[in-house]
Amino acid sequence: MKIVVCIKQVPASNDAKIDPETKRIIRDAVKSILNPFDNYALEEGVGLREKFGGEVIALTMGPPAAEAVIKEAIALGVDSGILLSDRAFGGSDTWATSYALAKAIEKIGNVDLVICGKQAIDGDTAQVGPGIAAHLNWQQATYLMEIKRKDEKVILAKRLHESGYDICEMTLPAVVTVVKGINTPRVPTLKGRLTSLNAEIPVWKPSDIDANVDQLGLNGSPTRVVRTDPPAPRLSSTIKIEGSAQHCAKELVRQLRLRSIV
Amino acid sequence: MITKTEIEKMNFRNVWVIAEVEGGIVQPVTFELLGSARELADKRGSEVWAILLGYKIQDIQLFAYGADVCVVIDDHRLTHFIDELEAKILSRLIEKYLPEIILCGATSRGRALIPRVAVATYCGLTADCTQLDIDPNNGDLLQTRPAFGGNILATIRSSNHRPQIASVRPRVMKIPQPNNDRDGIIIFESILPSDELNSKKVVDVYHDAQSAINLADAEIIIAGGRGTHGKAGFELLRQLAQKVGGAVGASRAAVDSGWIPYTHQVGQTGQTVQTKIYIACGISGQIQHLVGMQSCDLIIAIDKNPDTPMMQMADIAIVGDMFEILPELINEINLR
């Protein structure tokens, strides 16, 4: 199986800074990490390769510093990585991001499976995975809790949804997104770390993936962030209840009554 | 990029709601969306259309909740959710009827379906909106959504594209009072050969009340953290949850300890919930947990340590041992 895992570098903390001009997030102001959900995507890719053979490639689009997450992926066991980085990609929304990633996946060629995280913790959109599938016109399945291989060309995907699970049988090539429960990611080995230190990460530009530059970056993005605000603060102050357990329970019920809740 | 001119934009009219149909039953999120759609359409002087895809759909008349037109495709091939098929059908209907705005629930299903449609139609899509408004002059949808785990509210426009598509976070918009005197038109459509793309098939379905992105559907969540100390502690939470008709949530520390499955995890790498009441028992309230529950209406914390972030931010903070307080609380509720 030839697998591409899409990973994203995201700000580690939640105190994001916004560029007043472009209204986009300033990515280098805070420490960056690998998007936590993508860790599960990487583990799933590496696990599938260990079982069925083949190759796993990590793919990210981001500023030059995003090379760090590719190195991390290599330390975790992927075979190679590619960084899409160029001014022209800057300011992409999910439409343009998934377009660029899809073009890169086409360029890589003969890919059977693309694995994404459920969502990235900065934007929380969960749109890029299905977006890639749509650009490639491949089948997709999201929020996966399990991936089983039926044969060379068919996988069984266990989808998590509001009222339970379902299992769908899908034909490769396909795009999937995974949730946290799907596996337990390994930690990098010392050998993995050393390999990643020496790894050369190719950087691809729009011309390398035959992308139409009109469909990339801010230009290619149908959405515009026009304003950002802090959320309304929680207004109420804290009511503290202390004392014996019985007193606490009684007082809580009284407080709920005051609010006409019980 | 395929942008629309002002003249072209005028061909796009009406506000669509993509109904969520599960086992033939229209899900509540649909009514929430209809409420929002009605407000937008009224400001714009246009109609609300509900689009229903499913099999053996019951109660297709969504007029009481604000729809003017219901477009229905009822077909056995729509029994289960097949992303590719529904996306194809919607793209075709969009080309045929040219809606100005499309709203879809930000459910597991909506979040899989609607990005596919947005890509296929080259439209802007804003995920997980919590607030919607319209610029009455040009019909631009002002889509507000939390980003960075709720630390920022971003307002987004997609001025040069039509339709404008938004997914809307469930349980944020209010369900309107139904008005049974309202009437409307039903349009039946069918699946065309062009809709079928060698689609996958669903081979098994299991409903699992315990699974639960349905945390999001609960009015009350009783959540436990490391302070719950184990499965026995969660049993206590479950008892209380049962008494009050709530669901059980958890911090990542509790999930990683194996006391409760991941589907119950609240927070940055779990679910975002917005319930009426959230009772945090033995959860210190690290930022990654808070971002998943800070918009709940009433937050109650029970912790031995009065100085945790959770105890500081809670509306009601009870200082004490949860193993002593919860049984008393269950008792107290039993007395009523």
Ligand SMILES: Cc1cc2nc3c(=O)[nH]c(=O)nc-3n(C[C@H](O)[C@H](O)[C@H](O)COP(=O)(O)OP(=O)(O)OC[C@H]3O[C@@H](n4cnc5c(N)ncnc54)[C@H](O)[C@@H]3O)c2cc1C
């Ligand atoms: C990338 C990333 C993503 C993360 N995502 C999430 C996420 O989605 N959700 C999440 O929850 N966390 C997440 N975390 C973890 C988070 O940072 C915290 O580690 C976690 O939330 C702590 O869980 P806790 O509050 O249960 O445990 P602790 O911080 O250990 O708190 C336990 C609390 O229980 C109290 N206590 C102990 N005994 C009792 C008793 N008998 N009665 C009453 N109180 C008692 C203690 O005083 C303490 O306040 C994430 C972390 C990272 C790095």
Ligand SMILES: Nc1ncnc2c1ncn2[C@@H]1O[C@H](COP(=O)(O)O)[C@@H](O)[C@H]1O
């Ligand atoms: N810039 C990017 N580069 C590579 N993969 C990405 C990028 N943005 C998003 N993804 C993938 O898409 C998933 C969902 O991201 P999002 O739609 O932004 O919430 C992530 O978990 C990644 O797997």
